[in-house]
Amino acid sequence: METRELSVVAGSFVGFQLLFSVASPRLSSAFTPGYGRLPPVKLTEWNSRLVSTVHALIVGLFCLYILWFDDVVNANPVWGDPYLVKLNVAITCGYLLYDLVLLACNWSTMGDSFFVCHHLAALYAYGYVLTRGVLPYFANFRLISELSTPFVNQRWFFEALKYPRSHQLVVLNGVAMSVVFFLVRIAVMPSYWASVFATFGTPEFERLGLGAQVAWITSCIALDILNTIWMYKITRGCYKVLTGRGGRKAKEGAEASSPSDKKHVNNHTD
Template sequence: MASLFFSSGLMNIAGYSSSGREIHWLFSVFAGVIMCKIVYELTGAFSLLFFKGYAKLNDAEKLEWNNRGFSTVHALVVAVSSLYLLLFSDLFDEGSYDELIINRRSTLSDTILGISLGYFVSDLAMILWHFPALGGLEYVLHHGLSLLSIFLSVVSGQGQIYILMVLFSESTTPFVNLRWYLDVAGKKNSELYICNGVLLFLGWLVARILLFVFFFYHLLIHFDQVKKVFPLGFYSLLTVPPLLAMMNVVWLWKITKGMLKTLSKARHSQ
């Protein structure tokens, strides 16, 4: 079953009709929204059954607890799929197809981008509805930029390799969410909290800093292809990633300070 799924995902869908592609990615967006709703409800239900402290949380904490549930699932889905498409499939290999790398897409890549659109729409809607309980303006900016970039790529079919690189950075989200869960659960002094903080720092450094360096390098050496992207998509590729990269650097600074503070506290308590 899995092999059939991945093999069909590698089939280039350039032969699809325009209306067929629209139906496909719209269905994927809808699937992403439904996924968020289902996981949100399941997170609350399972937490109530298996975590005694959940019932003691206030409404705002329960809201964020459940929200981080579907955030984690989305991160795992897009990170694994992006890694597969970028490294283990031949979709973006140099010389594997006659099509320019900038124009390559597949059933799987369209599906993942559509699901991710559904997630960002759902999460942004919750952030705005409960503002600022689930995040401040930086989250609104991050989600807005992500929505714009993914939407332009999935509709045009261009630049998907770069969107997938950025989506892989979501692999750090489970560590961010676990850190919050442990804090709320009163486990801030546990070994798991400390280990998670170190892994978050290392993961952030690799997936949100070094990967972005490679992103800009790849963009530069393929700039002759990038210039062929339609105008709005071209300018978004030149502006959105640098903005996200700057936000990642700021967040890395905060993560580093938090990690060093936690490690120092742990060392002095021994």
Template structure:
């Protein structure tokens, strides 16, 4: 009993020390951006290793892939996990949290932020850095110049919102578009596994079409409308921040429309083959 009590006290002591460390250092305002970035990079490494481990044991087609295909398989595992994470965080802040609500809070919406919102963006910055590193390392096997441009623009915008606290609402609006990433990755997985003629491939194509339409076309229109309604607040941001709010979503919207046209063309082609 005495040993058990001492063990419990020791565990409690360690818990208290851990809570102090997290509260006073990892979640202290000056340290949040850096700890979240490193946390995001570390999470990417863990996700890569888990994807490799799980795929080796549970997917027979994985062992038959080339080295570069296995790397891309694991890399897409990272992006899928990140997409689920950032989509959930973004939906919360844009539609459910009171942080950016015009009804609950007065004041300039473009300057609102919190420790949680800043930390959430920092993890995404870590992901973009890790993914860009892999893209450059294996260029162009994991993606061409369009991926470099997309990740660079997105990474700069997210990093600016994280470090300055400006324009976080619009950053989260744009990041909701990551909801399309799991569908895109699943399509690649099915294709690589030789399941291009399967029913799952067709369903995935239809889901991807509607997800892209909602998250990367209609949502961007809503975001531009919101910027129009709050134009007087947007222009009070730093000049560079204002340029990011206007410029980055516009560039991404053009890329999204180009990719959407390819998705629509591919879906039509798939449906025509099944008739």
């Protein structure tokens, strides 16, 4: 890994930490009166989710720019010039390291072995991009899924502030979350896997080596299975709200699922 990428990883780690500990509390207190009335555990998760939203917007929009304008990466998805992709991945790696530290420091309330495994696996996979410069197009394509994260976090913010599920803003965010989640995580699957299959048997694919091939394919399969499960749950919840079936039972269901919510479900990167 070059010094430039290491500097970006370190800089993003420090930047996200400062956003969590300094910027988020001040901005949230200034613009959201209900923030100061939250219990300490929820304050920690609030700040964590705000950082997650900022990271998702930075990385997601950068991904779209690369997808639309980086002709070299799009022309050679396996070995194209990874300069911009490596910078974007380095930002994500800094975020993942920050989030791992946050989990470790708040393990009793936010700790979840699933997310630790997810983050470590993601760091391992992105390590190939940073050290060898391989699969830039596919690494960038996977990160586009982060564009759904702000809507997921906004749902949690509304719940933390005790907005009723029938509130217009909650309903609109829920619909937007369902649509965006589908577009960036489900609808792109055929196009993504068509690009993957097109590389099979090519000299570029053989140059990757078995380790990179296995890490790439298995991680993508696992993530798409998770995304499909999450899409089903999101769609079911959205349907209940739109049809007026999200009353007391939905509230009880949300309370029953609160342990996983406290461990910031979907508050991570693919």
